[in-house]
Amino acid sequence: MHTEIVAIVPAAGIGSRMKADIPKQYLMLGEQPILAHTLDCLLSHPQITQVIVALNPQDEFFADLPQARHPKLVIVIGGAERADSVLAGLQAAPADSWALVHDAARPCLTHQDIDALIASRTEFTQGAILAMPVRDTMKRSDANGRIVDTVERELLWHALTPQYFASAELKLNLQAALDAGAKITDEASAMEWAGVNPGLVVGRADNIKVTHPDDLALAKLFLSHRA
Ligand SMILES: Nc1ccn([C@@H]2O[C@H](COP(=O)(O)OP(=O)(O)OP(=O)(O)O)[C@@H](O)[C@H]2O)c(=O)n1
Numbered sequence: 001m002h003t004e005i006v007a008i009v010p011a012a013g014i015g016s017r018m019k020a021d022i023p024k025q026y027l028m029l030g031e032q033p034i035l036a037h038t039l040d041c042l043l044s045h046p047q048i049t050q051v052i053v054a055l056n057p058q059d060e061f062f063a064d065l066p067q068a069r070h071p072k073l074v075i076v077i078g079g080a081e082r083a084d085s086v087l088a089g090l091q092a093a094p095a096d097s098w099a100l101v102h103d104a105a106r107p108c109l110t111h112q113d114i115d116a117l118i119a120s121r122t123e124f125t126q127g128a129i130l131a132m133p134v135r136d137t138m139k140r141s142d143a144n145g146r147i148v149d150t151v152e153r154e155l156l157w158h159a160l161t162p163q164y165f166a167s168a169e170l171k172l173n174l175q176a177a178l179d180a181g182a183k184i185t186d187e188a189s190a191m192e193w194a195g196v197n198p199g200l201v202v203g204r205a206d207n208i209k210v211t212h213p214d215d216l217a218l219a220k221l222f223l224s225h226r227a
């Protein structure tokens with residue numbers, strides 16, 4: 001059974017936690033911006049037929065990226081929240097495709113992890129996400145920063161991206177969850193809202209999301225080790 005696989009890249013954020021003077025996806029990471037690294041990984045994967053990028057309506061940087069002219073690329077306008085940007089990408093996805101939704105801010109993704117996630121569909125037929133088991137003891141705090149209790153960590157995971165679902169099912173469930181006012185911070189939470197139990201595929205620890213200023217040096221170190 002051949003299924004078309006598209007990548008959807010929410011890239012419409014402003015990166016406020018990064019405290020930079022430009023959106024974080026355009027901060028230089030070695031020789032090119034963060035988003036360029038992310039796009040290179042997805043555009044070069046042989047099973048990905050389209051890369052749909054959701055941009056901020058005020059984006060003034062994307063057109064200058066060499067990747068902007070790639071024949072596999074499709075541009076859509078993102079929305080107020082990440083989920084809205086993903087939904088805009090899903091509107092442009094072929095109806096019978098499967099979507100790999102991947103944060104622009106995760107530039108250290110590898111083909112190895114993409115291959116593992118795509119292959120997981122034989123086991124997780126309703127979709128799966130890359131994730132990392134929690135390694136530290138996990139504490140829950142009160143509003144004053146004091147420990148309330150320790151959370152059992154054996155079954156806790158860090159959700160990563162890509163997150164891999166049938167485009168039509170994800171679009172339907174994401175729209176319904178948002179219409180119902182559900183808090184949706186990743187694609188799996190929309191599928192969970194609809195009663196699906198997505199699979200968890202162990203991903204690389206270096207597939208970090210560049211969120212705070214010190215994440216940039218870490219991402220640079222990870223990519224330099226690849227080279
Ligand atoms: N309205 C939004 C908000 C976020 N994103 C994208 O979703 C990804 C993960 O979100 P996050 O790391 O939170 O990025 P920002 O929202 O830009 O960061 P911040 O929350 O610090 O402003 C990023 O690639 C970001 O560009 C998006 O496409 N549309």
Ligand SMILES: C[C@](O)(CO)[C@H](O)COP(=O)(O)O
Nearest residue numbers: 082103159160161185186209
């Ligand atoms: C999708 C995600 O990267 C999974 O961990 C995360 O939920 C994004 O959160 P953000 O606050 O939008 O960065």
